[in-house]
Amino acid sequence: MNPILEAHGLGRTLPGERPVVLVHDVELTIERGCFTTIVGPSGCGKSSLLYLLGMLDRPTAGSLLFEGRDMSGLSGDVLAQTRLARLGFVFQFHFLLPEFSALENVMIPMRRLGRLAPDEVRARGFALLAEMGLESKELKTPDKLSGGERQRVAIARALANDPALVLGDEPTGNLDSVSSARVVETLRRLAHEEGRAVVCVTHDLDIAALSDVRVEMLDGRVEKVTDQRAGR
Amino acid sequence: MNLRGISFLVSIAVRHLARRKRQTAVAVSGVAVGVGFFLAVSAMMIGSQNDFVEQLIEAAPHVIISDELRSPSPQPGTRRFGEGAVDLRGYKVRTEVRGIKGWQGIVEAANAVPGALASPSLTGGVTLRLGGHEEALAIVGVDPEVETKISTIEDQLRVGRLRDLETVQGGIIIGEELAARLGVKMGDIVAASTSSSKARSMRIVGLFRKGQAMISSNSGYVLLREAQSLLGRPFIINRIGIHLDDPYAAQEVAARLEQRFGYKAESWQERSSEFLSLLVTRNVIMYSVVSAILLVASFGIYTVVSTSVSDKRRDIAILRSIGFSERDLQLIFVLEGIMLAAIGVIFGWMLGYVLMEILASLRFPIAGEDESVPLDRSTRQYVIAAASSFIAGSVAAWLPARKAARVDPVDILRGAA
Ligand SMILES: Nc1ncnc2c1ncn2[C@@H]1O[C@H](COP(=O)(O)OP(=O)(O)OP(=O)(O)O)[C@@H](O)[C@H]1O
Numbered sequence: 050m051n052p053i054l055e056a057h058g059l060g061r062t063l064p065g066e067r068p069v070v071l072v073h074d075v076e077l078t079i080e081r082g083c084f085t086t087i088v089g090p091s092g093c094g095k096s097s098l099l100y101l102l103g104m105l106d107r108p109t110a111g112s113l114l115f116e117g118r119d120m121s122g123l124s125g126d127v128l129a130q131t132r133l134a135r136l137g138f139v140f141q142f143h144f145l146l147p148e149f150s151a152l153e154n155v156m157i158p159m160r161r162l163g164r165l166a167p168d169e170v171r172a173r174g175f176a177l178l179a180e181m182g183l184e185s186k187e188l189k190t191p192d193k194l195s196g197g198e199r200q201r202v203a204i205a206r207a208l209a210n211d212p213a214l215v216l217g218d219e220p221t222g223n224l225d226s227v228s229s230a231r232v233v234e235t236l237r238r239l240a241h242e243e244g245r246a247v248v249c250v251t252h253d254l255d256i257a258a259l260s261d262v263r264v265e266m267l268d269g270r271v272e273k274v275t276d277q278r279a280g281r
Numbered sequence: 282m283n284l285r286g287i288s289f290l291v292s293i294a295v296r297h298l299a300r301r302k303r304q305t306a307v308a309v310s311g312v313a314v315g316v317g318f319f320l321a322v323s324a325m326m327i328g329s330q331n332d333f334v335e336q337l338i339e340a341a342p343h344v345i346i347s348d349e350l351r352s353p354s355p356q357p358g359t360r361r362f363g364e365g366a367v368d369l370r371g372y373k374v375r376t377e378v379r380g381i382k383g384w385q386g387i388v389e390a391a392n393a394v395p396g397a398l399a400s401p402s403l404t405g406g407v408t409l410r411l412g413g414h415e416e417a418l419a420i421v422g423v424d425p426e427v428e429t430k431i432s433t434i435e436d437q438l439r440v441g442r443l444r445d446l447e448t449v450q451g452g453i454i455i456g457e458e459l460a461a462r463l464g465v466k467m468g469d470i471v472a473a474s475t476s477s478s479k480a481r482s483m484r485i486v487g488l489f490r491k492g493q494a495m496i497s498s499n500s501g502y503v504l505l506r507e508a509q510s511l512l513g514r515p516f517i518i519n520r521i522g523i524h525l526d527d528p529y530a531a532q533e534v535a536a537r538l539e540q541r542f543g544y545k546a547e548s549w550q551e552r553s554s555e556f557l558s559l560l561v562t563r564n565v566i567m568y569s570v571v572s573a574i575l576l577v578a579s580f581g582i583y584t585v586v587s588t589s590v591s592d593k594r595r596d597i598a599i600l601r602s603i604g605f606s607e608r609d610l611q612l613i614f615v616l617e618g619i620m621l622a623a624i625g626v627i628f629g630w631m632l633g634y635v636l637m638e639i640l641a642s643l644r645f646p647i648a649g650e651d652e653s654v655p656l657d658r659s660t661r662q663y664v665i666a667a668a669s670s671f672i673a674g675s676v677a678a679w680l681p682a683r684k685a686a687r688v689d690p691v692d693i694l695r696g697a698a
Pocket residue numbers: 063069070071089090091092093094095096097098695698
């Protein structure tokens with residue numbers, strides 16, 4: 050076990066006259082070098098849990114340990130800085146900034162972090178896009194790219210600051226099977242070869258079958274966690 | 282955040298604005314027109330004001346001590362018994378001997394003030410007569426040597442010099458209009474008389490230009506000695522004019538001298554307090570108009586930033602998920618407003634400069650002289666215009682930018698996914 054993220058009793062309830070429970074009492078450990086998938090019926094709270102794990106949303110119950118540090122109660126600025134430096138998100142829809150070219154989109158996290166010199170940022174941007182098989186597409190704006198290409202740009206952007214944890218919310222949900230297979234292959238490589246923790250929400254049971262750990266959710270709860278590595 | 286981070290936020294803001302060129306152009310022109318007209322109007326207002334105040338300051342001595350008392354001096358009876366037991370009524374009031382008593386001491390005291398020069402003079406009424414024509418005239422008896430140093434009368438002479446009074450026996454300087462009415466020219470002789478003295482001949486040695494607001498057309502200058510004998514008041518003066526190197530010290534100097542000697546000492550500010558308060562009103566009006574223009578300009582900025590924020594909610598969510606903080610997002614949109622203001626200010630400066638060039642080139646005749654518009658073209662106005670635009674722009678952008686900071690990325694992501 051090499052945990053990067055630990056959820057203990059994690060819960061999220063929307064306040065209101067009739068409170069809505071999105072996530073309830075989740076115990077979960079995410080490991081480095083491991084490709085984890087979250088599956089479950091629509092509306093069971095997969096995305097909600099992912100937002101909590103990615104520190105985009107704040108839990109209303111329980112605690113979250115990231116790299117051994119309790120994240121609950123930290124300021125929004127600290128959480129943002131953590132997302133910037135340590136996390137990468139990929140969503141179902143590509144979510145690229147429309148005014149920026151593919152290269153510029155990939156450069157955004159690096160430029161905001163400001164650790165690399167401008168020419169290094171540029172070089173790394175080209176390298177990441179090349180890794181995603183997007184040579185010669187660098188200067189195109191998102192509207193000039195196909196859906197699969199956009200998603201690969203989004204992955205390249207998620208990897209820009211060399212994150213320890215990559216989170217995907219149905220990253221292949223909008224792609225044809227060929228593109229989808231490529232993306233999954235990439236995600237597996239990120240975990241197995243680069244030692245990152247990868248967590249993906251998916252509807253696709255084939256993808257779930259390919260993952261190392263499968264988390265099944267129902268009604269906001271984690272029903273079952275299966276480690277699929279043992280059988281292989 | 283480091284400098285690279287900030288410059289990156291700037292570049293995002295630039296992209297946003299570049300996307301909405303027309304709105305940006307409208308907002309920028311709003312600021313530019315505001316700034317440009319502020320520069321032109323304030324240059325005129327301040328220019329004419331400076332011109333006017335300068336005239337006020339230089340038209341007459343900065344401090345004038347006269348033989349008036351602010352309150353009548355107590356009568357001997359009251360002085361003796363005070364306010365207490367006795368109330369004196371119906372006593373015979375002792376008439377004051379007009380003129381400043383002990384004026385030599387006052388002149389000495391005034392000259393002792395650093396940067397001050399005092400000139401004693403005597404003013405009184407005479408009648409000028411030529412043929413059957415009579416004109417009332419207030420003559421001012423002066424010491425030309427000192428008087429030229431404390432006032433600008435010398436500049437207001439069309440012909441002749443003040444010093445000519447010393448060389449010509451019975452010399453007098455009067456205004457052009459009066460001379461025209463009497464039908465006299467330089468070198469002509471007129472008869473001057475008072476109720477108590479017989480007529481004496483005076484020779485015109487100089488003429489004041491007409492249209493000098495500060496010199497009454499019915500006053501004339503003679504030698505102090507001449508005035509004293511003409512008015513039958515030898516050794517008496519009734520006015521001390523004081524010139525100061527720093528005109529703005531006039532109020533203080535006047536107050537000190539009045540306190541010490543009891544005679545009314547009037548500073549130029551007191552003398553022209555009505556005009557000065559008029560200037561304050563003018564300035565209030567000018568700055569209200571300018572604030573209104575800038576307010577309108579900031580509406581434009583508000584609109585651009587506000588629509589930018591609502592159009593970019595998705596981008597805001599993306600940036601937040603990438604790791605931009607609430608403050609980053611707020612800053613991006615405030616920067617948009619500041620950039621709109623900055624571009625507007627630059628165009629406004631150019632517009633203002635052009636407008637001022639045009640104003641400066643205008644010439645129009647006033648009282649026969651070709652006058653130009655007095656303009657104050659100091660950089661201070663440029664700075665004020667820029668600073669107020671930046672403040673207005675930042676506030677106008679800050680209001681919608683707070684909304685950007687409050688966008689919850691999770692709401693947007695849920696809605697889209
Ligand atoms: N703002 C909200 N108000 C009320 N209910 C909400 C709100 N947001 C989410 N929910 C509900 O919370 C539940 C969990 O939503 P979530 O998006 O996490 O599900 P999901 O498992 O990701 O579904 P899907 O597979 O369709 O993406 C859903 O039933 C949803 O209707």
